[in-house]
Amino acid sequence: MKLRKRWIPSTSALLAFESAARNGHFSRAAEELNTSQSAISRHIAGLEDQLGTKLFERKGGKSALNGAGERLFRSVALGLETIQAAALEISNAPDDEQLVIACTHEISHLYLMPRFDALQKTAGQPIRIMTFDYDNFDVLADPRIDMVFSYQDLGAPPEHQAVAFSEAVIPVCAPSFAEAHKAALHRGPGTWGSLPQLELTKSNRGWATWEDWFAAKGLSRPAGANHLGFDNYVYLLEAAAGGRGLALGWRGLIESYLDTGRLVAVGDQFIEFNRPLLAVLTERAQDRSIARKCLTFIRENSV
Missing domain, CATH: 3.40.190.10 (Periplasmic binding protein-like II)
Incomplete structure (x- = not known):
């Protein structure tokens, strides 16, 4: 049986849309994607024409998502996050030349991504992010993982954990x-x-x-x-x-x-509340210089 070709809007339009939705401004999206504001506007206008519906409400220089825009943004953001995580996971760097961080999708998207460039610079080596769900993934048992983010005390000594942020x-x-x-x-x-x-x-x-x-x-x-x-x-x-x-x-x-x-x-x-989010080194990572440097970065930049 012949497989049907998938229909999705252009990746350029989706990237422009995601950035504009996340930043709330077409101009900020243009800066982030190193392009012009008119190019962002063209991408989004084309996307709206293709979908047959408006995605934004323009108010006072800002662009707010409407109902259709919210629905699309949730799917696009999750899709890009999944693609990024997969790309990092299958990168060519050997396990001993990269830091593998395990966290939920929320922590990856809201905490790590805004800090990723600085964390990568601190590490000086590739960083892979593996997302998981608390209910069905035993991260500490996975031999590939160096650091895990958790709201629960995992019993690690103080020198092997850091507070990412106090709740x-x-x-x-x-x-x-x-x-x-x-x-x-x-x-x-x-x-x-x-x-x-x-x-x-x-x-x-x-x-x-x-x-x-x-x-x-x-x-x-x-x-x-x-x-x-x-x-x-x-x-x-x-x-x-x-x-x-x-x-x-x-x-x-x-x-x-x-x-x-x-x-x-x-x-x-x-x-x-006395409920911090902790970054915890696994046993594999406790003697790794790259892991200790990143843990120190997180400790020194605790929110």
């Missing part, structure tokens, strides 16, 4: 959501029962929840709150940026969203 969270939402619900947000969290709250549905591995946040404010989570569940934190943040509701934003993971204005903080106070 501190703050509610965030899209600027349009903040404007539409200005009165309720101003009255305070005790009255947020009518506001949609976005939350993770995956097995909790130690991170803070809405219940934890409300308890830290001396409150119970409002009864009847509209809970929207997501099994991936990247998707949750994208939904928040699309105006779907309030999300808990982790310091160390949300900076790109705040910097581009896709999300705004509700209030100015992070609530801190």
Whole structure:
């Protein structure tokens, strides 16, 4: 049986779209991709024509994703992340000439990627990132892995682990959501029962929840709150940026969203919890210079 040819938009258009969506500006996408703003606009206009729908709403010099754009962005971002991870995994560097880091898709996308160039420069050798799910992958048993990121204490000695960031969270939402619900947000969290709250549905591995946040404010989570569940934190943040509701934003993971204005903080106070994200060296890596240098980098740049 003859296989049907796959139909996808051009990779150039998808790269332009992903960068513009992530940065919130066509001009920033142009800078990132080393091209002109007009080229980004042409790619996205062509993509919208090809799909038969608009993907952005243009407001005051910024470009915000609409519903169709959000859906496409989630798929494109995940696809590019998967391609990058596979390319790194099958790179030609022998295992003893590279550092292999294991982490979730969320930590790869939101924590490691913004720091990847600096981490690579520190290592001085190739870095591979392997993504995994906490529920079905025993990373410490994999002989290829040098470093793993975990919210749980894996029992490593202090010299073989570093705090990537201490957990501190703050509610965030899209600027349009903040404007539409200005009165309720101003009255305070005790009255947020009518506001949609976005939350993770995956097995909790130690991170803070809405219940934890409300308890830290001396409150119970409002009864009847509209809970929207997501099994991936990247998707949750994208939904928040699309105006779907309030999300808990982790310091160390949300900076790109705040910097581009896709999300705004509700209030100015992070609530801190004693639940750090740890970078832990495996037994294989404890005597490797490249691994120790990267662990030191993470420790010295802890958020």
